[in-house]
Amino acid sequence: xxxxxxxxxxxxxxxxxxxxxxxxxxxxxxxxxxxxxxxxxxxxxxxxxxxxxxxxxxxxxxxxxxxxxxxxxxxxxxxxxxxxxxxxxxxxxxxxxxxxxxxxxxxxxxxxxxxxx
Amino acid sequence: xxxxxxxxxxxxxxxxxxxxxxxxxxxxxxxxxxxxxxxxxxxxxxxxxxxxxxxxxxxxxxxxxxxxxxxxxxxxxxxxxxxxxxxxxxxxxxxxxxxxxxxxxxxxxxxxxxxxxxxxxxxxxxxxxxxxxxxxxxxxxxxxxxxxxxxxxxxxxxxxxxxxxxxxxxxxxxxxxxxxxxxxxxxxxxxxxxxxxxxxxxxxxxxxxxxxxxxxxxxxxxxxxxxxxxxxxxxxxxxxxxxxxxxxxxxxxxxxxxxxxxxxxxxxxxxxxxxxxxxxxxxxxxxxxxxxxxxxxxxxxxxxxxxxxxxxxxxxxxxxxxxxxxxxxxxxxxxxxxxxxxxxxxxxxxxxxxxxxxxxxxxxxxxxxxxxxxxxxxxxxxxxxxxxxxxxxxxxxxxxxxxxxxxxxxxxxxxxxxxxxxxxxxxxxxxxxxxxxxxxxxxxxxxxxxxxxxxxxxxxxxxxxxxxxxxxxxxxxxxxx
Numbered sequence: 001x002x003x004x005x006x007x008x009x010x011x012x013x014x015x016x017x018x019x020x021x022x023x024x025x026x027x028x029x030x031x032x033x034x035x036x037x038x039x040x041x042x043x044x045x046x047x048x049x050x051x052x053x054x055x056x057x058x059x060x061x062x063x064x065x066x067x068x069x070x071x072x073x074x075x076x077x078x079x080x081x082x083x084x085x086x087x088x089x090x091x092x093x094x095x096x097x098x099x100x101x102x103x104x105x106x107x108x109x110x111x112x113x114x115x116x117x
Numbered sequence: 118x119x120x121x122x123x124x125x126x127x128x129x130x131x132x133x134x135x136x137x138x139x140x141x142x143x144x145x146x147x148x149x150x151x152x153x154x155x156x157x158x159x160x161x162x163x164x165x166x167x168x169x170x171x172x173x174x175x176x177x178x179x180x181x182x183x184x185x186x187x188x189x190x191x192x193x194x195x196x197x198x199x200x201x202x203x204x205x206x207x208x209x210x211x212x213x214x215x216x217x218x219x220x221x222x223x224x225x226x227x228x229x230x231x232x233x234x235x236x237x238x239x240x241x242x243x244x245x246x247x248x249x250x251x252x253x254x255x256x257x258x259x260x261x262x263x264x265x266x267x268x269x270x271x272x273x274x275x276x277x278x279x280x281x282x283x284x285x286x287x288x289x290x291x292x293x294x295x296x297x298x299x300x301x302x303x304x305x306x307x308x309x310x311x312x313x314x315x316x317x318x319x320x321x322x323x324x325x326x327x328x329x330x331x332x333x334x335x336x337x338x339x340x341x342x343x344x345x346x347x348x349x350x351x352x353x354x355x356x357x358x359x360x361x362x363x364x365x366x367x368x369x370x371x372x373x374x375x376x377x378x379x380x381x382x383x384x385x386x387x388x389x390x391x392x393x394x395x396x397x398x399x400x401x402x403x404x405x406x407x408x409x410x411x412x413x414x415x416x417x418x419x420x421x422x423x424x425x426x427x428x429x430x431x432x433x434x435x436x437x438x439x440x441x442x443x444x445x446x447x448x449x450x451x452x453x454x455x456x457x458x459x460x461x462x463x464x465x466x467x468x469x470x471x472x473x474x475x476x477x478x479x480x481x482x483x484x485x486x487x488x489x490x491x492x493x494x495x496x497x498x499x500x501x502x503x504x505x506x507x508x509x510x511x512x513x514x515x516x517x518x519x520x521x522x523x524x525x526x527x528x529x530x531x532x533x534x535x536x537x538x539x540x541x542x543x544x545x546x547x548x549x550x551x552x553x554x555x556x557x558x559x560x561x562x563x564x565x566x567x568x569x570x571x572x573x574x575x576x577x578x579x580x581x582x583x584x585x586x587x588x589x590x591x592x593x594x595x596x597x598x
Contacts, residue, residue, distance in 0.1 A: 103136050110143035 058116060065108060072101050121180035124187045127166040127195055128232050134162025135228040142221025152219050156210045156564070159224040163203040163231075170195040177596050179241065183303065186241040188596035193444055193589065194238035194371045201363045201451045202231045204568050208459040209356035211562035215467050216354060218263050227360065230256035234368035238375070243292045243302040246372045250288070250336065253368055254281050257361060261353040273352025280345045281335070288332025294325030295380075307380040308598075316384035326381060326388055330395070333376075336369035337425045340398040350418035355469060358414060359458035362421040367447045370428055374440060375597065377432070382598045385435050392433050393525060400426030400532040408539050412472050413461055416539060417454070420498060423536060424450055427513055430529050434516040440597065441590040442512030448586065449505030449579050453497040456572030459565055460491045471554075477543060479552025484559065488547045490573055497576045499540040500533050505579035512587070 040047055079086070079094055086093075108114060122129075138155050145154075170192055177188040206227060213219045229252065236249025258281065262274025296302050298321045299310040317323055335342040350358045377388060403423030410416035428446060431439035464480070464487070465471040481488040497504030510533060517526040579586060 100136070103140060107139050107143055 061113060065113060068104065069101070072098070121178065124178050124180040124185060127170040127199075128235055130166040130169060131162055131228045131232050131235075134159060134165075135225040135232075137162075138221050138225045138228070142225075152214075152221065153210075155221050155224050156206060159206050159228060160203060162228060163199050163206065167196060167199045167203075170199070184242045184245045185236075185239055187239060189593040190371075190375070190596055191235075191239040193593040194367065195235055197367055197444075197448060197451065198231050198234045198238070198364060200448075201360070201367065201455065202227055204451070204455045204459075204571060205356060205360040205364075207564045207568035207571075208359060208455065208462055209354075210564045211560070212354070212356045212462050212565075213263075215560075216264060216469075218265075218354065220263075223260070223263060226256045226260050230260070230360075230364065234364055234371075237368045238371040240372065240375070241304055243295065243304070243376070243380075246376065247285075247289060247292060249368070250372065251285065253365055254285070254336075257357070257365060260357045260360070261349060263354050263357060267352075269352040270354065271352075273349045276352075277345055277349045284332050284335035284342065287328050287335075291325045291328025291330075291332060294321055294328065298322040298325065304376065304380040308382060311381060312383040317381065317387050323387060327391065329376060330388065330391055333369050333373045334395060337366050337373065337428070338399075338422050339395050339425050339429060340402040340422065343399070343402070343422050346422055347415045347418045350421070351412060351414045355414065355458060355462050355465065358417075359455050359462075362417070362458075363447075363451045363454055366421070366425060366428075367451070370432075370443060370447060373432060374443065378435065378440065378597045382435075389433050389435065392429055393522070396426050396429035396433055396525065397528055398426075399423070399429055400529060404532045404535040404539075407536070410539070411474055413474050413477075413543075414472055416474065417457060417461075420536070420540075421454070423532065424454075424498070426532070427510060427529060430517050430522075430525055431513040433522060433525060434513075434520040436516055436520050437591065437594060438512060438519060439516030440594045441587065442509065442516050444590040444593060445512055445579070445583065445587055446509035448590075449497070449509045449576065452572045452575035452579065453494045453504070453506055456490065456569055456576065457494040457498070459569050459572065460487055460494070463487060463559055463561055463565060463569075474543060474546060476554060477547050478550035478554075479547070481548035483552065487559075490569055491547065492544045493573060493576060495540040495543050497580065499537045501537070503577070503580045505576045505583075508580055508583040 040051065075097065076094075079090060083090060138158055141158065142152070142155060145152075177186060179186050206224065209223065209227075213223055233249045233251070233253025233256065236252060237246050238249075240246035240249055258274055258278045261277050262271050264270035292302065295307065298319050299307045301307055301310065311317055311322075317326065331342060335345075338346045350361065353361065377385070381388060400423055403419050403421075403426055407416050407419035407423065410419060424446075428443050431443040431446070433439075461472070464477070477491075480491075493504065497506035500506045500510040502508075510529075514526045514529050517523075517529065
């Protein structure tokens with residue numbers, strides 16, 4: 001455990017630094033709030049409307065489709081690393097897996113899941 | 118590594134047909150009316166899966182590093198699930214056309230859900246059972262909200278999803294505690310660990326066991342984890358309600374018995390007390406609340422809770438008669454419950470109008486055949502001989518007496534008597550009241566007639582000649598411990 005002592009000290013120093021700075025600026029700084037200062041900062045541009053708008057459900061659909069095909073790639077990496085030791089068995093397994101995903105892709109495409117309108 | 122492709126053949130068949138249905142659906146023209154092909158295709162998938170499940174091996178077969186097992190128990194449940202899904206496809210065919218929800222995904226989701234149930238019944242370790250449960254549940258969450266334009270259906274789906282996710286969390290937490298204390302998720306290794314310690318003494322393991330009871334108790338709709346049942350059953354499309362009330366319940370009981378008899382079988386003293394309380398609460402609340410219902414779907418929802426209570430009685434008994442009785446009862450329940458829902462579907466109109474019990478007044482004179490069938494199912498659920506429900510209850514209560522739970526059996530019989538009131542009320546309304554509404558010319562599709570016929574024959578056959586099926590059930594449970 002003693003080996004982790006530097007990490008603990010760094011942790012305390014980091015937290016202490018942040019807390020001290022915020023506390024000091026709250027105590028010593030001059031507070032003059034105004035309309036401009038309190039408005040949300042949007043890269044210097046004047047804010048237009050509320051930030052709490054509803055997003056189209058299509059964004060979520062795209063996000064979900066992304067996850068499905070992203071997971072495919074996540075499975076492909078370890079498979080590619082272990083490809084030699086898995087031999088033909090691994091190859092056939094992966095062909096089946098990608099085949100199933102291809103059916104998914106075909107289904108989504110035909111159903112119109114990839115179109116925005 | 119043991120790898121046996123034959124052991125998961127029924128699952129592969131169902132998965133293949135499910136994907137085929139999806140592809141055929143998007144390939145064909147978007148005409149909502151003409152999708153008979155999809156129903157027949159899914160039925161073909163169910164039949165082929167049943168045929169390949171049949172070539173049973175006398176011995177227990179383990180595969181996938183002993184995480185998956187095919188024994189007679191799993192095969193019995195496979196047939197049970199396929200039967201329920203097949204019957205549900207038969208009754209939904211005309212229903213989803215009428216309600217304008219005739220999408221190919223409906224059949225695909227039914228089949229994917231069945232895959233999950235099969236995984237649950239065949240799981241030889243806790244994680245496989247968990248994955249099966251998720252595959253099953255997620256498909257049903259979607260099916261519950263299948264009437265996308267109806268608010269009540271959406272609400273039911275969201276409620277079921279949120280509460281189901283919560284219950285899944287409990288189950289998973291229980292599994293993690295069991296893993297933490299025993300160091301394994303394999304059911305047989307947990308069993309030898311528990312037997313080596315002379316029963317469950319570790320409080321962490323007890324807590325894990327309790328949390329698993331909570332998670333599975335939610336899925337079988339036992340009190341006090343039943344709050345979702347009435348709303349979800351009422352909001353879901355009626356055919357999906359029929360599916361929900363039999364398939365997942367049977368699958369959850371399959372997992373329940375496999376976990377608690379195989380893994381914790383040697384310490385049944387610890388969990389029996391908890392299940393005793395659950396059983397009494399479930400039976401009593403289900404039956405008493407069912408009396409005051411005016412909507413037939415809600416009444417059947419509470420009746421489904423009550424039936425889960427009877428099945429929990431058999432789990433408390435935990436002897437061979439009780440476990441085989443559970444298998445028998447689940448089979449009988451499939452016939453009588455899907456039969457009752459089929460008649461509810463036939464008698465309702467577009468938009469699920471006509472779900473009040475009073476709407477059945479005078480049915481006995483207008484449509485005598487339907488009324489006779491409904492009476493039969495109600496008698497069977499009430500447990501009146503010579504129907505299947507009576508034999509099932511007889512096995513379960515005598516198993517409880519054999520294990521020394523006389524008090525529990527008496528509570529069960531009293532509950533059974535209470536239930537007679539609301540089941541017979543429907544019969545009384547059908548035959549002894551003047552009709553309050555014109556029965557519209559009923560559109561009865563041939564497929565739903567087949568379903569009702571199978572349900573009637575099954576209910577009567579199991580009631581009059583129970584011994585053959587009971588023998589199969591007794592042989593199926595030998596591998597459990």
